Amino acid sequence: MTTPVLAADAPAGSGPALTVERMLGSPALNGPRARGVKFSPDGSLVTYLKAKADDANKTDLWAYDIKAGADRLLVDSNQFSAKESEEERGRRERQRIRDTGIIDYGWDDEGRTLLFPMAGDVFVMPLGGSPKRITDSATTKDAAIDARFAPGGKLVTYVRGNNLYVYDLAQGQERALTHDGAGTLSYGTAEFVAQEELKRNTGYWWSPGARYIAYTRVDESDVPLVSRYDYGAEGVTVVPQRYPFAGGPNAKVTLQVMDAGTGKVASVNLGDPAGYYLARVDWRRDGSEALVQRLSRDQKRLDLLAVNPATGAVRTLLTEESKTFLNLHEDLRPLANGKILWASERTGFKHLYLCDHEAANCRALTKGDWMVDAVAGVDETAGRVFFTGFREGPLDHHVYSVGLAKGDVKALTTEDGWHGAVMAAKGGSWLHSYSGPHQPPQLSVEDAKGNRVTWLIENKLDDSHPFAPYLAGEIQPEYGVLKADDGSDLHYMMLVPPGAKTSGKKYPAIVNAYGGPAAALVTHAWGDAQTGFTQVLARNGYVVMVLDNRGTPHRGQAFLSATYHHFGSVEVADQVKGATYLKSLPFVDGQHLGFFGHSHGGFMTIIMLTRAPGVFAAGAAGAPVTDWRLYDTAYTERYLGDPKDGTAYEDSSVFKDLKNIKGRLMVIHGMADDNVFFDNTTKLLRALQQQETQFDLMTYPGQRHGFYDTYANIHRYNTMLDFFDRTLRPAGSPGAVTAGGAPQAGTP
Numbered sequence: 001m002t003t004p005v006l007a008a009d010a011p012a013g014s015g016p017a018l019t020v021e022r023m024l025g026s027p028a029l030n031g032p033r034a035r036g037v038k039f040s041p042d043g044s045l046v047t048y049l050k051a052k053a054d055d056a057n058k059t060d061l062w063a064y065d066i067k068a069g070a071d072r073l074l075v076d077s078n079q080f081s082a083k084e085s086e087e088e089r090g091r092r093e094r095q096r097i098r099d100t101g102i103i104d105y106g107w108d109d110e111g112r113t114l115l116f117p118m119a120g121d122v123f124v125m126p127l128g129g130s131p132k133r134i135t136d137s138a139t140t141k142d143a144a145i146d147a148r149f150a151p152g153g154k155l156v157t158y159v160r161g162n163n164l165y166v167y168d169l170a171q172g173q174e175r176a177l178t179h180d181g182a183g184t185l186s187y188g189t190a191e192f193v194a195q196e197e198l199k200r201n202t203g204y205w206w207s208p209g210a211r212y213i214a215y216t217r218v219d220e221s222d223v224p225l226v227s228r229y230d231y232g233a234e235g236v237t238v239v240p241q242r243y244p245f246a247g248g249p250n251a252k253v254t255l256q257v258m259d260a261g262t263g264k265v266a267s268v269n270l271g272d273p274a275g276y277y278l279a280r281v282d283w284r285r286d287g288s289e290a291l292v293q294r295l296s297r298d299q300k301r302l303d304l305l306a307v308n309p310a311t312g313a314v315r316t317l318l319t320e321e322s323k324t325f326l327n328l329h330e331d332l333r334p335l336a337n338g339k340i341l342w343a344s345e346r347t348g349f350k351h352l353y354l355c356d357h358e359a360a361n362c363r364a365l366t367k368g369d370w371m372v373d374a375v376a377g378v379d380e381t382a383g384r385v386f387f388t389g390f391r392e393g394p395l396d397h398h399v400y401s402v403g404l405a406k407g408d409v410k411a412l413t414t415e416d417g418w419h420g421a422v423m424a425a426k427g428g429s430w431l432h433s434y435s436g437p438h439q440p441p442q443l444s445v446e447d448a449k450g451n452r453v454t455w456l457i458e459n460k461l462d463d464s465h466p467f468a469p470y471l472a473g474e475i476q477p478e479y480g481v482l483k484a485d486d487g488s489d490l491h492y493m494m495l496v497p498p499g500a501k502t503s504g505k506k507y508p509a510i511v512n513a514y515g516g517p518a519a520a521l522v523t524h525a526w527g528d529a530q531t532g533f534t535q536v537l538a539r540n541g542y543v544v545m546v547l548d549n550r551g552t553p554h555r556g557q558a559f560l561s562a563t564y565h566h567f568g569s570v571e572v573a574d575q576v577k578g579a580t581y582l583k584s585l586p587f588v589d590g591q592h593l594g595f596f597g598h599s600h601g602g603f604m605t606i607i608m609l610t611r612a613p614g615v616f617a618a619g620a621a622g623a624p625v626t627d628w629r630l631y632d633t634a635y636t637e638r639y640l641g642d643p644k645d646g647t648a649y650e651d652s653s654v655f656k657d658l659k660n661i662k663g664r665l666m667v668i669h670g671m672a673d674d675n676v677f678f679d680n681t682t683k684l685l686r687a688l689q690q691q692e693t694q695f696d697l698m699t700y701p702g703q704r705h706g707f708y709d710t711y712a713n714i715h716r717y718n719t720m721l722d723f724f725d726r727t728l729r730p731a732g733s734p735g736a737v738t739a740g741g742a743p744q745a746g747t748p
Contacts, residue, residue: 015472018531018539020717024710027466028056029531030440031459035059036104037431037443039424041111046431046445046456047074049102057710058101061116064456066429066445071456074114075131077101081119108153113169115149115156122147122158124169134167135160135174146188146202151210157188164188164204164215166260177213177258184221184242191218191251193244196675197634198279198295198328207287212309214257214268214281214290222249229678231671231701241674246629246636247643250297253278257290257309266312270294270305277634284334291317291334299325299638304332304342304359317359320344324561325638331375331387341385343372349556352385354404365407371554373397376430377423380404382448386412386423386430394554395479395491395524399432399450412450418525429453435526437477440467467531473498475538477529479522482577484550488559490574491522492547493529495538496587506589508728509543509582511616515571516600517560517639520552533717540721542728543588549574565641567628567652568607575608579615591617592728596720598622599676599705606654606665606684613662618727620666620720623673623705626654626680658687664727666696668716670703696723 016022023029034048044066049059061075077100105116114125120143123131134156135144142161150157156167162181167174178187188204195201203216223242230237244250255268255278270276270292279302280293290307292314302320307313317340320326326345331352333341338357343350350372355362365385366372372389376399379386384401391409392398399412399421413419417436424430428448435441440461445453461471475495482490500507512534514521521528528534534544549571551563562570575595583590595608595616602624609619628636628649640648650656665688669681681699688695698719700712707713 015469018470018473018536020533020536020714020721022470023532023536023717024056024713026056027051027053029467029470030526031465031467032457033441034062034443034457037422037433038107039422039429039431041107041109041425043424043427043429045111047105047107047114048443048456049105052077052101057708059103061102061105061114066454069454075102075116075125077118106148108149109151110153113149113153115147117144117147120144122156122167124156134169134172146190146204148202150206150213151208155210157204157206157213159186159188159203162186162189164213177215177260184219184223186218186220188215189218190216191220191253192242193250193632193634194253194277197632197638198277199330200278200280205281205283205290207283207290207309208285209287210260211287212257212290213260214255214283214307214309216278217254217256219252219254221252223251224248226677228672228674231699233701239672239674243677244633246631246633246640246649248633249274250277250633255281255292255307257307257312259310266308266310268292268307268312269314279328280330280332282332282334284338285336286338291332291340293328293332295326295328297633297637298641299634302326302328318342318355318362320346322557324557324564327557327560329374331372333375333378333385335378336380341375341378343375345557348558352387352402363407365402365404366409369556371556373554376421378404379423379428379448382428384448386421388419388421390554392416394520394548395522397523397525399430412446416524418523431456437524437526437529440465440526440530470531473539474530475535479524482547482581484570484574484577486550486570488550488555488562490547490549490577492545492578492581493522494546495529495534495544497538497541497543500543500587503587505587507541507543507587508592508594508724509545509588510537510594510596510724510728511545511547511575511578511582512601513547513549513575513595513597513604514599514601515549515551515575515597515604516567517551517553517563518600518635520548520554521546522548533720536717536721537724540725542594542724543582543585545578545582547575547578564639565646565648565651567603567640568611568654569651571604572607572611575604576612576615579612589730592730594618594620594724594728596620596622600625602668602676603654606658606661609663609665610654610657610661613660616663618664618666618724620668620723622668622716623670623676624654624667624680624684625676626684628652630677630680630683654684655687658684659691661688661693664696664723665693666698666720666723668698668700668719670700670705670707670712672702673705675705 037048046064050062052058064071120137121135122144125131144158144160147158164177164187181187190203205214220242223244226241226243228239228241230239252273257266277295279295282291292305294303304317329343331343340355342353352365353362370391376386383404386401397418399419402409420433422431432444432446440459442459443457444455477493538544551571582588593616597604602621605619605621643649703712
């Protein structure tokens with residue numbers, strides 16, 4: 001007979017305990033990392049953002065000289081104010097940037113000058129010189145955002161106070177390109193859903209040669225004005241926010257093109273703005289036409305349009321259609337010969353196509369039952385496209401090249417794990433990022449054949465590595481596959497405490513899931529399984545499983561669309577498959593299974609306790625969407641359709657089966673969340689109270705959806721650890737009360 005594992009029985013492992021405090025502390029356990037990595041235009045330097053040794057969340061700007069083999073600090077973020085505007089906080093949240101300090105930068109075309117935003121202002125810095133501030137937010141009272149060099153490097157463009165500006169570096173003068181932006185009208189901006197759901201973070205695009213600039217006109221007057229209450233430690237701030245709830249009006253986004261020399265503006269007729277999203281804008285290499293992607297509001301049709309910049313005249317080049325929904329991409333590449341590199345999921349899997357000038361004829365460059373992920377670059381001289389994808393399976397992300405003429409796919413990486421690439425504009429060199437289950441993130445310079453030129457960050461797991469003291473006690477993830485009801489492969493990852501398989505005891509188990517179409521968690525990459533909360537849980541005596549159910553990405557459109565118009569359906573069945581497997585293991589205490597997730601994963605947590613009652617004894621739901629009518633248009637309508645059509649929203653709501661909840665629930669939510677509004681949680685709390693269901697609640701003043709404050713994050717994870725210790729570790733017998741007085745799991 002096996003006995004359950006109590007808290008005191010949890011294996012300590014070798015070396016010091018991996019606590020939540022150390023998990024989130026400095027220096028980062030993952031070792032040195034680089035973000036925002038770019039080649040200089042001439043390929044001689046690699047610039048990147050690197051975290052400070054004493055603050056893992058604050059980054060400086062560094063450069064590595066490839067020829068000299070040395071790196072140097074270019075800009076220390078400590079020399080600038082840390083003040084951040086509401087606009088900047090919002091953009092950082094939309095882009096999921098957790099860092100502070102210098103979080104973005106850009107090169108001019110010649111590689112002589114760098115630009116970066118800081119504390120609401122824009123700074124430019126000649127290589128070898130000192131930063132110069134070119135805007136003054138203290139005087140203008142508005143932050144300058146989305147700053148970039150115009151082609152040629154003579155002008156800097158940015159948005160301030162709802163209008164679009166250019167700054168002439170030679171003359172030291174600023175000029176407004178638009179003038180009437182105010183209130184609900186703005187120019188050159190990306191509206192909320194464009195940033196949050198369409199991954200379009202800008203609203204202006206220069207033509208090559210900087211003759212024309214295309215830009216958005218965004219009218220949010222019809223979008224509901226929400227008084228979002230930002231509850232902070234010092235009090236409550238009422239933040240007015242235009243939020244497009246599912247089924248309601250979106251911002252009216254139209255496109256204009258200005259001749260930068262004459263100031264003449266052409267309006268582009270894309271149709272009724274209520275019926276489309278402005279998805280992407282690019283330019284042909286000769287600047288003769290803008291290439292615009294227009295996505296229908298139901299996201300089943302995508303048109304690639306050619307726009308005459310002088311007149312605004314539009315013609316359709318090609319159209320993609322889907323019976324469910326289309327996934328946007330960043331893979332359009334206009335080529336020097338007038339042809340267009342394009343990506344499409346018309347076969348059910350994303351692949352690359354080479355199209356003629358009018359996109360009338362498109363030839364597949366890649367094919368098969370696997371997904372291309374993203375184009376990394378095009379070497380037109382060599383006639384090859386570099387891209388990443390999943391040809392070897394959904395757990396491994398590799399770098400490939402394919403010939404524009406022959407369509408011959410060659411793998412440039414072979415080792416299992418997660419590979420990425422950034423291509424140099426000249427010379428064929430590329431930056432190779434890599435991590436694997438046994439290797440924290442590395443970064444190297446490679447040549448066109450995939451041979452390493454030099455390391456930028458080797459990140460050896462030697463005695464000097466921050467993770468070295470914890471390496472002996474590391475619990476390596478085990479990988480496996482289960483079968484869904486329709487025969488689909490369900491990939492999972494599991495962490496088992498040391499000695500659990502031979503101890504004769506039964507260990508409580510916890511499942512972590514996201515479960516939605518925006519992310520897959522099971523990969524052969526270094527990350528949470530090695531240095532994050534799943535590792536902490538495993539070292540505290542929990543068997544931990546992560547399973548990607550149907551409805552998650554990287555597997556093709558059929559797998560991704562399995563939850564179309566019905567969240568909380570097949571993904572529940574798939575997670576129950578995982579739980580059933582856990583219960584079959586002789587070392588798992590099947591009566592004490594937990595579940596947790598954040599955002600869509602928070603929704604999944606509640607759904608598992610209500611639609612599979614009794615399977616899980618406890619669940620911790622972070623920032624859950626409880627009623628999809630409270631979420632935004634672009635994400636929700638993509639997967640559930642219009643709320644007026646059918647019962648998809650009722651069927652996908654946590655309230656439909658809330659009366660069936662079984663198991664202890666903890667709800668966690670930031671009180672300044674501008675993405676999944678706190679309304680989702682307050683509506684849930686009221687419903688639970690009305691049906692007299694006991695639950696746990698932890699709210700965080702000032703925290704948004706991403707929980708970027710280190711101390712709040714530490715408290716959040718320790719709160720979850722304490723919650724699972726109270727609910728999943730039986731003190732004597734099932735249903736007993738722990739020393740803290742909390743009822744055991746299964747007695748809500």
